[in-house]
Amino acid sequence: MPAREITFGQALNEAHIAEMERDPKVIVFGENVSSQWREATKGLKERFGRERVRDAPITETAFIGAGVGAAIAGYRPVVELMLVDFGLVAMDQILNQFAKTTYMSGGAISVPMTLRVLTGAGTSSGATHSESLHGLFAHMPGLKVVVPSNPYDAKGLLIASIRDPNPKIFMEHRLLYPVKGQVPKEPYEVPLGVANLVREGKDVTVIATSLMVQEAMNAADELKGKISVEVIDPRTLVPLDEEAIVGSVKKTGRLVVVDEDYLHYGFSGEVVALAAEKALKSLEAPPIRVATPNIPLPFNAKLERELLPSKEKIVAAIKQAAS
Amino acid sequence: MSLNDAKTTDIYRTMIRIRTFENAVRRLTKEGRIPARFGLYTGQEAVAAGVSAHLRKGDKIGSTHRALGHLIAKGCDLDKLMAELMGKETGFNHGKAGPYHTFDPSVGALGANGIVGGSVPMTAGYALANQLEGERNVAVSYFGEGGSNQGGVQETLNLAACWQLPIVFVCENSSPEVQRMLGHEIDYPQLSIDNVSKRAKNYGMPGSTHTGWDAAEVYKAAGKAIRRARAGKGPTLLEFKVHQLEGNLEGRLEANEKERQWDPIDLLKQKIPRKVDEQIRAEEVAKVQKAIDFGVKSPEPTPEQAYTCVFKEAD
Numbered sequence: 001m002p003a004r005e006i007t008f009g010q011a012l013n014e015a016h017i018a019e020m021e022r023d024p025k026v027i028v029f030g031e032n033v034s035s036q037w038r039e040a041t042k043g044l045k046e047r048f049g050r051e052r053v054r055d056a057p058i059t060e061t062a063f064i065g066a067g068v069g070a071a072i073a074g075y076r077p078v079v080e081l082m083l084v085d086f087g088l089v090a091m092d093q094i095l096n097q098f099a100k101t102t103y104m105s106g107g108a109i110s111v112p113m114t115l116r117v118l119t120g121a122g123t124s125s126g127a128t129h130s131e132s133l134h135g136l137f138a139h140m141p142g143l144k145v146v147v148p149s150n151p152y153d154a155k156g157l158l159i160a161s162i163r164d165p166n167p168k169i170f171m172e173h174r175l176l177y178p179v180k181g182q183v184p185k186e187p188y189e190v191p192l193g194v195a196n197l198v199r200e201g202k203d204v205t206v207i208a209t210s211l212m213v214q215e216a217m218n219a220a221d222e223l224k225g226k227i228s229v230e231v232i233d234p235r236t237l238v239p240l241d242e243e244a245i246v247g248s249v250k251k252t253g254r255l256v257v258v259d260e261d262y263l264h265y266g267f268s269g270e271v272v273a274l275a276a277e278k279a280l281k282s283l284e285a286p287p288i289r290v291a292t293p294n295i296p297l298p299f300n301a302k303l304e305r306e307l308l309p310s311k312e313k314i315v316a317a318i319k320q321a322a323s
Numbered sequence: 324m325s326l327n328d329a330k331t332t333d334i335y336r337t338m339i340r341i342r343t344f345e346n347a348v349r350r351l352t353k354e355g356r357i358p359a360r361f362g363l364y365t366g367q368e369a370v371a372a373g374v375s376a377h378l379r380k381g382d383k384i385g386s387t388h389r390a391l392g393h394l395i396a397k398g399c400d401l402d403k404l405m406a407e408l409m410g411k412e413t414g415f416n417h418g419k420a421g422p423y424h425t426f427d428p429s430v431g432a433l434g435a436n437g438i439v440g441g442s443v444p445m446t447a448g449y450a451l452a453n454q455l456e457g458e459r460n461v462a463v464s465y466f467g468e469g470g471s472n473q474g475g476v477q478e479t480l481n482l483a484a485c486w487q488l489p490i491v492f493v494c495e496n497s498s499p500e501v502q503r504m505l506g507h508e509i510d511y512p513q514l515s516i517d518n519v520s521k522r523a524k525n526y527g528m529p530g531s532t533h534t535g536w537d538a539a540e541v542y543k544a545a546g547k548a549i550r551r552a553r554a555g556k557g558p559t560l561l562e563f564k565v566h567q568l569e570g571n572l573e574g575r576l577e578a579n580e581k582e583r584q585w586d587p588i589d590l591l592k593q594k595i596p597r598k599v600d601e602q603i604r605a606e607e608v609a610k611v612q613k614a615i616d617f618g619v620k621s622p623e624p625t626p627e628q629a630y631t632c633v634f635k636e637a638d
Binding site for chain 2: 027051057059063064066068070071072074075077093097101102104106164166
């Protein structure tokens, strides 16, 4: 497929358009989705009408629940949550109803809704506008958790998510929105559960998600010629491509996990546990986690940077793992 | 629209079916054949029966953790319902749902719900789907006066009005005189007003309060609201005052005249010829007995089934 350069935000917009054209059951709602300032949903109302593209009041419980209901009733809602932190007011609908209904109904019910969520720190927005929280959602049974890191994956993963018959939480780091990349014009799927080998290497495996994939690549570039770094982007946390992670750890014997989510009880620990359970004998050094410590993110930019994973921290971790 | 004789008989039959089924559930729970106790609907039968008398298959309901009346009135198969309550493989949800999460999409019974007020936002979604389909189907969202305070319920009243959804909110207020919570007296009130329906005005929809043990009144009020929703004129909040009656009424109520006046079956029975009443009761007892036999004979799920249905395979 011939590709051209567009942004992450434009790629998401194209995915919406492609699926809404293909399937009349795809509907979109959320706060301000009809406005031109919401890049992912820009122009959808004009193109598909106000029945299928609706602004919702700032009541996350009501409109996420309505999405769950519409999905149960046969639609494929794509519901936008302005920031993941705001989803915390709607946890019953997300974690009890959205995630569990398929199982509780013994498979009688499908909930093919995609909950699109903006995430991420680095904008000096403080502790309730900066979180990642993918580990929280991945912890609960029943949700597929999608964490795109580039425009190509954003489009393909969103299309695959909308077509998947299960509950998905699709987590978009807002600093990725202006990032450009090569994206085919045609619709395509990036399958859920297949990791991306972003960079091949032989000395150290780095597992990174979302915005941290680019940070990991920057670190690998800096170490070029000294340490050969393999970078893997799982792309989805649920389902997790365990084979890709374990295979790489077996090859390199050294593991660094980079995660913008909180350190404790999270994705970084999950990957280290996976390596311990399935590749212990291959490990030549203790795995290292570069993640945000369990501290609410502060407003001050210097303080915020202090807590977040960075290229420098990743470089140091890779060096330590390789030593 | 007032009740004609045929409708009266239909509604009465539904109420008897619910009462008979729940009395059996009481007994089976005591005997340990249903593994857990849960909230029953005794005393409230006129609400589900009177509302459902206006509903058709394409209409959808969202219910509560006191769901049996709503499910039965919407037309759920009694065999599969009883098997589900017994946790059997042949239940609607293969023993994974139990009383709090029963789903029967074949009749639009889209869920009992274990969270107070939890089904209400979802039911707005059923209404949204109906609105988009354009078939003039509606949704009915059941909750109690306790649930009415939940943020999600308040939010959904607003959303339904903003989107002019074809939905009827049915609040069954089971504390019509003294405010109670989970059947117990409370020191501080949980409602700041006497009638939940007063809140309707603030959300831009009609609201009214009715005697929930009078099937004719329920039928009339529900008919008006459901016709309004079908016509695309938006949501309504109905409140029905009810008394939850504990225990097997056949024995206990005779000693309690005060409670007896709140029994919707006793009230409607006056309009049913004795022979018809006897026939309905006999038929419903037989149906419930068949459901019990079906449930008892059904196999348990296998341990492997604990692992299935977390996710669905792609179509």
